[in-house]
Amino acid sequence: MSLSPEFSVLLYEGRGSQALPPDRRFALCAALLDRGYSVSRAGLGARLAPGQTSLLVLAEFDDGHAPDLEDAAHAIALSACDIAGLSPDAVTDLVERRRGSQPMNQPGLWKPWFPVIDYSRCTNCMQCLSFCLFDVYGVSKDGKLQVQNNDNCKTNCPACSRVCPEVAIMFPKYSSGPINGEPVSDSDVKREKMKVDISALLGGDLYARLRERSDEAKTRFSKERDASKALAERKKCLTKLMAEGMIPADVLASLPSPEEIQRRATAAAAKAEAALAAAPSPQP
Amino acid sequence: MSSPEPRLLYCRCAYAQVLPQDVKDGVLHHLCSAAHPFESVADLCEMSARRDPRLAELASAPLTIIACHPRAVKWLFHAADAPLPDSTEFINLRTLTAPEACQLLPPPA
Numbered sequence: 001m002s003l004s005p006e007f008s009v010l011l012y013e014g015r016g017s018q019a020l021p022p023d024r025r026f027a028l029c030a031a032l033l034d035r036g037y038s039v040s041r042a043g044l045g046a047r048l049a050p051g052q053t054s055l056l057v058l059a060e061f062d063d064g065h066a067p068d069l070e071d072a073a074h075a076i077a078l079s080a081c082d083i084a085g086l087s088p089d090a091v092t093d094l095v096e097r098r099r100g101s102q103p104m105n106q107p108g109l110w111k112p113w114f115p116v117i118d119y120s121r122c123t124n125c126m127q128c129l130s131f132c133l134f135d136v137y138g139v140s141k142d143g144k145l146q147v148q149n150n151d152n153c154k155t156n157c158p159a160c161s162r163v164c165p166e167v168a169i170m171f172p173k174y175s176s177g178p179i180n181g182e183p184v185s186d187s188d189v190k191r192e193k194m195k196v197d198i199s200a201l202l203g204g205d206l207y208a209r210l211r212e213r214s215d216e217a218k219t220r221f222s223k224e225r226d227a228s229k230a231l232a233e234r235k236k237c238l239t240k241l242m243a244e245g246m247i248p249a250d251v252l253a254s255l256p257s258p259e260e261i262q263r264r265a266t267a268a269a270a271k272a273e274a275a276l277a278a279a280p281s282p283q284p
Numbered sequence: 285m286s287s288p289e290p291r292l293l294y295c296r297c298a299y300a301q302v303l304p305q306d307v308k309d310g311v312l313h314h315l316c317s318a319a320h321p322f323e324s325v326a327d328l329c330e331m332s333a334r335r336d337p338r339l340a341e342l343a344s345a346p347l348t349i350i351a352c353h354p355r356a357v358k359w360l361f362h363a364a365d366a367p368l369p370d371s372t373e374f375i376n377l378r379t380l381t382a383p384e385a386c387q388l389l390p391p392p393a
């Protein structure tokens with residue numbers, strides 16, 4: 001997702017304002033964070049990041065009035081609001097109004113789901129690149145495997161992590177380890193090395209099976225065959241993977257036609273082969 | 285000269301809640317009861333997905349990150365072109381209870 005909240009919130013308790021009771025501070029921070037805002041609890045020394053364009057200062061000001069603020073360098077839009085007497089919900093509503101039309105992701109409406117590579121484990125074998133049908137992976141200028149299109153990744157689908165022989169692919173929002181980033185044990189590595197077969201299954205046999213089944217279905221039901229039946233055929237073939245929790249149902253439902261799957265799998269494999277061929281041979 | 289005290293960074297995991305609610309609430313409450321300033325973000329995964337430039341700013345100084353598994357957090361920063369310094373410390377709210385995590389933080393004021 002490219003939406004970018006270059007807008008952040010500073011909960012200010014320095015000179016000219018009241019210190020907040022801990023329970024109120026907690027309720028305000030929790031409400032804002034749960035709505036997707038970053039909150040600094042800092043004094044005057046707060047640091048701004050490059051790219052940040054506006055900062056909203058929230059405080060219970062001594063005289064009940066928020067001061068007019070201006071960034072001497074004119075690099076950032078500064079504003080302040082007095083929040084005395086406002087409930088946490090009223091404060092988050094106020095912040096939403098101040099953000100105005102600046103775009104932002106919303107918790108609950110979108111889940112950050114994409115592979116994260118542990119480069120201390122990755123051997124640049126490109127199996128993940130050959131496996132992924134959705135063009136999530138690419139190759140950097142210096143020939144390294146890279147996650148390039150994380151928006152293409154299918155939410156809740158950790159299938160590519162099971163293809164990696166080095167257990168180098170993580171999905172931090174996944175429920176269990178080592179995919180969620182837990183330390184990798186020797187038994188994880190052994191198990192994942194066996195699972196490489198899945199890559200062959202998905203890259204070849206499975207698609208061949210899909211086509212065979214589709215051909216069978218064509219002969220048997222040529223008159224009545226329709227798109228939903230074709231989908232049902234694909235679903236049957238993938239049940240086993242789904243049973244292992246590796247491919248969620250909505251991803252199955254969004255798989256392209258077997259022909260398109262074949263085309264994409266070939267293109268991904270060619271990209272991986274080209275990257276491997278261009279890579280310098282490993283130093284002894 | 286002693287090195288500066290690490291900044292505290294708390295991740296709320298707001299976009300898909302993999303951290304237990306009682307643990308993240310207990311730790312946030314503790315942070316809000318201490319005199320120590322801190323940074324809190326809604327979701328480091330969401331920031332990494334957008335390559336938020338604030339991650340590079342956060343990674344530019346000593347940091348203690350209160351989030352999930354250190355291996356995931358380290359490579360999430362890396363994915364956003366914001367590699368963390370080797371000195372970075374982690375408090376893992378996916379494995380610790382709230383009291384265990386709070387013991388590793390500055391005490392309440």
Ligand code: SF4
Pocket residue numbers: 117121122123124125126127128129145163164165166167168169
């Ligand atoms: S499959 Fe694993 S080891 Fe191979 S390139 Fe992908 S992440 Fe690296």
Ligand code: SF4
Pocket residue numbers: 172173295296297298302303326327328329330351352353356357360
């Ligand atoms: S870094 Fe960990 S705790 Fe933070 S949002 Fe991602 S999964 Fe949740």
